Amino acid sequence: MPARLRIAAVALMLAGLTWLGVTAARYSVAGSASSNAAREIERMSRSQGNSGSWWTDDLARATRDAPGDPTAHELLGLGLAAQSNDPQVLESARKELLAAIALRPGSGYTWANLAALKYRLGETDAVFEKALVNAMRLAPFELEVQRDVADYGLAMLDEVEPATRAAIEQAVAAGMRRNAPEMLQIAARRGRLGAACRHLDGEPRPTASKWTQLCQSMEATS
Amino acid sequence: MKKLSVFLALLALFFADLALAAGAVVTNTTGTVSVQTGPASPRSLRTGDQVAQGDTIVTGANSSVVLKFDDGQVVALTSNSRLQVTAYQYNPATEGGNVLLSLVNGGMRAITGLIGRRAPNQVAYRAATATIGIRGTDINVATSEGTVVASVNNGVIQMTFEGQTLIITAGEAVLVRPGQPAVKGTLAAVSAQANSALQQALAQLNVPALLAAVNNANPWPAEPGPGTGPAAG
Numbered sequence: 001m002p003a004r005l006r007i008a009a010v011a012l013m014l015a016g017l018t019w020l021g022v023t024a025a026r027y028s029v030a031g032s033a034s035s036n037a038a039r040e041i042e043r044m045s046r047s048q049g050n051s052g053s054w055w056t057d058d059l060a061r062a063t064r065d066a067p068g069d070p071t072a073h074e075l076l077g078l079g080l081a082a083q084s085n086d087p088q089v090l091e092s093a094r095k096e097l098l099a100a101i102a103l104r105p106g107s108g109y110t111w112a113n114l115a116a117l118k119y120r121l122g123e124t125d126a127v128f129e130k131a132l133v134n135a136m137r138l139a140p141f142e143l144e145v146q147r148d149v150a151d152y153g154l155a156m157l158d159e160v161e162p163a164t165r166a167a168i169e170q171a172v173a174a175g176m177r178r179n180a181p182e183m184l185q186i187a188a189r190r191g192r193l194g195a196a197c198r199h200l201d202g203e204p205r206p207t208a209s210k211w212t213q214l215c216q217s218m219e220a221t222s
Numbered sequence: 223m224k225k226l227s228v229f230l231a232l233l234a235l236f237f238a239d240l241a242l243a244a245g246a247v248v249t250n251t252t253g254t255v256s257v258q259t260g261p262a263s264p265r266s267l268r269t270g271d272q273v274a275q276g277d278t279i280v281t282g283a284n285s286s287v288v289l290k291f292d293d294g295q296v297v298a299l300t301s302n303s304r305l306q307v308t309a310y311q312y313n314p315a316t317e318g319g320n321v322l323l324s325l326v327n328g329g330m331r332a333i334t335g336l337i338g339r340r341a342p343n344q345v346a347y348r349a350a351t352a353t354i355g356i357r358g359t360d361i362n363v364a365t366s367e368g369t370v371v372a373s374v375n376n377g378v379i380q381m382t383f384e385g386q387t388l389i390i391t392a393g394e395a396v397l398v399r400p401g402q403p404a405v406k407g408t409l410a411a412v413s414a415q416a417n418s419a420l421q422q423a424l425a426q427l428n429v430p431a432l433l434a435a436v437n438n439a440n441p442w443p444a445e446p447g448p449g450t451g452p453a454a455g
Binding site for chain 2: 085086087090120121122124151154155156186189190191
């Protein structure tokens with residue numbers, strides 16, 4: 001191999017390694033921002049306090065440095081949605097969640113979060129229904145997904161397409177197996193106790209007698 | 223992957239917690255009911271949704287909504303009503319907080335919760351330019367074009383309007399109009415002098431379906447008294 005060609009190949013390798021190093025460093029910083037933000041979110045969720053926007057700033061930087069990181073996009077979307085009711089901020093939150101879905105379409109959690117945000121925005125359209133269906137299809141055994149799909153789905157039960165209704169009913173049934181008292185509570189709050197009560201018979205663990213009595217009295221009056 | 227799942231579960235939990243940090247939950251709706259949060263566009267309000275301080279609730283024609291606040295306070299709105307939750311803060315540990323609800327238009331029934339039972343001076347309702355303070359109360363209020371009718375089903379209210387303060391007890395009602403003396407008497411007598419919009423709002427508070435929805439949401443049994451239950455409008 002001619003010397004010039006060898007030098008060019010080595011230079012190319014060095015350039016490639018440098019690029020890889022820089023990219024790895026950027027993703028590492030972005031990952032670190034995501035982790036920090038996650039810890040702050042956890043702290044916020046425990047204290048119900050708002051810690052300011054430093055972590056949304058960090059996440060915004062992380063999404064710029066590592067645009068291919070779905071977690072950073074999702075966290076930023078949730079962070080923005082949590083901090084403001086400003087329509088422009090909520091629009092940004094939606095864009096971040098959609099970006100996360102584009103990067104990681106297989107995450108039931110992300111679809112459930114999109115459904116929650118769209119419900120909050122009053123956008124109970126076809127995309128909202130698709131989000132409910134996809135969330136349940138992709139993460140049928142995840143309690144948090146079951147909870148979201150049941151909650152926002154039961155609110156809309158009379159207005160959705162049959163496929164969406166099936167996903168909502170699947171979420172309620174699965175939620176009744178995982179955590180019956182919580183699912184009964186959600187159904188009662190949505191004025192849809194019957195949707196959960198019908199799965200009470202299959203409940204293998206003892207359920208709070210309050211709910212059993214409520215379901216029985218419902219059955220008696222229906 | 224396992225770490226990621228835990229992480230995302232945490233997010234879902236966070237979002238759920240945020241949703242549950244509100245001041246009231248909708249226990250019943252009929253017709254068209256919407257809520258506006260800050261500068262956001264109004265969105266439909268459905269049974270089970272949360273309402274918080276700063277939210278404005280609007281009912282359409284032939285519509286109603288019943289809200290149950292965290293302290294047990296129950297509020298019902300009749301059709302074509304507009305209510306702002308101007309202030310609502312509640313600490314379950316101390317059972318204390320403060321409430322200020324502003325009825326811009328329409329009819330409302332309000333049954334005091336724990337905040338009003340522990341510290342009545344921390345609860346106030348506004349209707350047009352009238353301010354209503356309470357003492358262990360179940361009241362009906364209706365307002366339209368600056369005119370206000372308030373009636374007391376249970377307890378006592380103190381109504382301030384154009385510098386005048388009126389005390390209304392259970393079974394009594396009052397009508398106040400800008401620039402005119404207040405009219406006090408039974409709800410039937412007062413209602414007869416109100417305009418048709420107010421009469422309609424007061425009558426709608428007596429619709430059996432709304433009464434049943436309020437009773438379902440009310441955590442306290444009706445207390446006996448001369449004005450127990452809304453008087454006929």
